Amino acid sequence: MGAWMTTGSPEAAWTLANSGIDWILFDLEHGPCSVETVNTIIHYVKDAQATPLIRVVWNDVNAIKRALDTGAYGVVVPWVSSKEEAMNAVSYCRYPPEGIRGAAPARPAEVWGITPNEYLLTANREIMVIVQIEREEAVERIEEILSVDGIDATFIGPTDLSNSMGFVGEPFHPKVVEAMDKVLDVSKEMGVTPGIAYGLNSQHIRELIKKGFRFIGVGSELTLLQKGCQDVLKAIRQE
Numbered sequence: 001m002g003a004w005m006t007t008g009s010p011e012a013a014w015t016l017a018n019s020g021i022d023w024i025l026f027d028l029e030h031g032p033c034s035v036e037t038v039n040t041i042i043h044y045v046k047d048a049q050a051t052p053l054i055r056v057v058w059n060d061v062n063a064i065k066r067a068l069d070t071g072a073y074g075v076v077v078p079w080v081s082s083k084e085e086a087m088n089a090v091s092y093c094r095y096p097p098e099g100i101r102g103a104a105p106a107r108p109a110e111v112w113g114i115t116p117n118e119y120l121l122t123a124n125r126e127i128m129v130i131v132q133i134e135r136e137e138a139v140e141r142i143e144e145i146l147s148v149d150g151i152d153a154t155f156i157g158p159t160d161l162s163n164s165m166g167f168v169g170e171p172f173h174p175k176v177v178e179a180m181d182k183v184l185d186v187s188k189e190m191g192v193t194p195g196i197a198y199g200l201n202s203q204h205i206r207e208l209i210k211k212g213f214r215f216i217g218v219g220s221e222l223t224l225l226q227k228g229c230q231d232v233l234k235a236i237r238q239e
């Protein structure tokens with residue numbers, strides 16, 4: 001279970017990363033932050049319990065290269081909807097000869113606490129590649145997408161998936177859930193960790209875990225802060 005980081009607060013990131021969750025995901029697709037902000041914040045959380053990951057703005061060689069150069073341990077790539085796009089995502093995360101990631105290992109090596117050469121020799125093995133399945137055509141092609149070597153996890157985006165299926169504003173419409181179940185089943189069959197960007201609430205997330213999801217966003221620093229405050233006020237007022 002992990003949490004989204006959507007603002008540029010190092011303190012919020014540090015607090016979240018030491019709260020017992022497994023990973024924090026800096027959002028560079030929709031969040032207001034730039035790679036420059038995350039590059040600084042990653043130094044605050046490098047010794048925390050949670051693994052820092054970045055969702056990149058797009059499946060783009062330069063976006064992924066700059067994200068990984070911060071020292072993030074993996075990337076979430078939005079809108080991966082074909083085998084070719086999946087192959088590109090993996091290739092952008094790998095130094096040659098396996099891929100086309102350009103090398104500047106000093107900065108990420110410092111975050112990982114190893115030498116630049118050690119980083120060059122281990123990064124291809126350690127970096128997580130997580131693809132977002134959030135288009136109807138991606139669900140239709142899920143077997144071929146997951147046949148690509150090097151994909152560690154699928155991460156369903158309920159909002160974009162429901163939009164692409166015509167169920168705007170109904171991220172867990174039964175037809176959308178049917179599509180999600182297909183992604184879950186094929187991920188399990190193909191040895192890829194099945195994930196989902198969010199659930200509706202704690203009870204719903206428990207059900208998602210029961211179904212087999214294993215890489216789940218439980219909220220963002222903002223929604224979790226708001227929920228914590230609401231719970232405290234409710235308890236004090238004994239509502």
Ligand code: 3PY
Nearest residue numbers: 134157158159160197
């Ligand atoms: C989506 O739901 O489309 C996401 O990408 C995650 O919120």
Ligand code: MG
Nearest residue numbers: 078134157160
């Ligand atoms: Mg999305």
